[in-house]
Amino acid sequence: MAISRDDVDHVAYLARLGLAEDERERLRAELDQILGYMQVLQQLDTSAIPPTAQVIPLQNVMRPDTPRPSLSVEAVFANAPAREEDYFRVAPVLE
């Protein structure tokens, strides 16, 4: 199956990724090639094979809910692009 420009636009929107016009066309061709290569997986019958999400034998690792020091407010905001009082300042969500 071929990757269309609409596919690229849709996926870029889902990923909140701005792309220039030439990037969109280049990515369309590259994704087409790469996903074409992935078709090799369709040769395998995996209907009876469970998926592997992770390989370690650990599940639901629990610990006591013990309070401990966390980062100071100043440390948290030290890298903030824009701050107002103790909030991250952002552009309007709704016009």
Added chain:
Amino acid sequence: MDITELTLLEARAALRDRQVSSVELTDAYLDRIAALDPQLGVFVTVTGEEARAAARAADARRAAGEDAPLLGVPIALKDVLCTAGVRTTCSSRILESFVPPFSATVVERLAAAGAVALGKTNMDEFAMGSSTENSAFFPTRNPWDPERVPGGSSGGSAAAVAASLAPASLGTDTGGSIRQPAALCGVVGLKPTYGRVSRYGLVAFASSLDQIGPFAWTAADCALLLNVIAGPDPLDSTALPDAAPNYLAALDGDLRGLRVGVPREYFAAGLEPGVETTVRAAIDQLAALGAEIGEVSLPHTEYGVAVYYLIAPAEASSNLARYDGVKYGYSVAAPSLLDGYFRTREEGFGPEVKRRIMLGTYALSAGYYDAYYRKAQQVRTLIKSDFDRAFEQFDVLAAPTSPTVAFRLGEKVADPLAMYLSDICTIPVNLAGLPGLSLPCGFADELPVGLQLIGPPLAEGRLLRVAQRYQEATPWHRRRPALQPR
């Protein structure tokens, strides 16, 4: 002799015997970095002032009769490991001025062991790449031939050791990013079992695959570093809860009766003849040391690259959603929040990162999830089962680390799929969560070749022992590239 030619253990012995001070050793490396790094591009950030202060503190502790496993020993850190107060860029524009408020667990453990951090090494942006050409800042050059890549993504950390800009370093390996650059730079690199080393403070790429590990000239040096960084961590729930063994003690013992499997699929088309000859000679050397060699099949090897380049980008697309220009990092002011996301990410990420975000988002999107992501997870099960069966018959597997020696800068930049295929021998090991080690096993066309040793879960000690016996019997790790200040 030049003190920058010492191995980590030799440097530690010289410090303990007071033949050299940490300040002398640290200054020697900083001087060498100043002389050679302009032509190599190994470091994104050199922390000279902090390193000298740490060296003075180490010397003071030593003078007061104290000791610690790495007291006064310099080391380099891949710039994907958070360092409190020192910028951590992941070689990305989006984190170019990010200064973490905390350090990674491995960084804390190195500091607690007395190590002196020299700086942060260059890498493919967000550890995505196999050549370190995807750094947003500059490429790193291979110390053996500056027209060639050092491999990647931990190319800076591998080249730091190869160029004697540090006696050892830490890198990370998601699909081969320690082992492949170790092979291409002619040093030892170890990717531990998934969960053996805490990932707390490692900037996430693909969370089910990422693992931190050491680079050094010798297996014994890697054992020393692994002793310091391995073990449980309350800050990483995927760090395995059992205590790590003493890997230096695990080096003891010969190779008689060790069953070494040679997976035939790793010697397939695309393997350079010079690499094959060199790796087969190394396997013969293991036989000469008493190992029993046999052939084994890992039949799903050919699917590894396809599985990896679905799973890793899927996880990456989710992990990298956090770079939104709001809390930290590069940020474009825009009329609306949504517009700000688009433009921050457009300007902040480089081409390979965008490619992977697109690939991963596509694989996870409605309508394609089952055909791509779930399918890849199922084939991941088959790849893991191949290894499980192989380790019923064999103690260790031996194979090439990379199908080629170091390639030329620019050679694969325009062909992402060709670049992805350079990880064909290392990716299955990450998918199965196994420990893997690359060690120098000779040269082809004057460029280093790596032998990859793969073990069952938690067999790091066994891999290090095999590598150590091999290195005692061979001269490859004692060669150094000829580098002159320009």
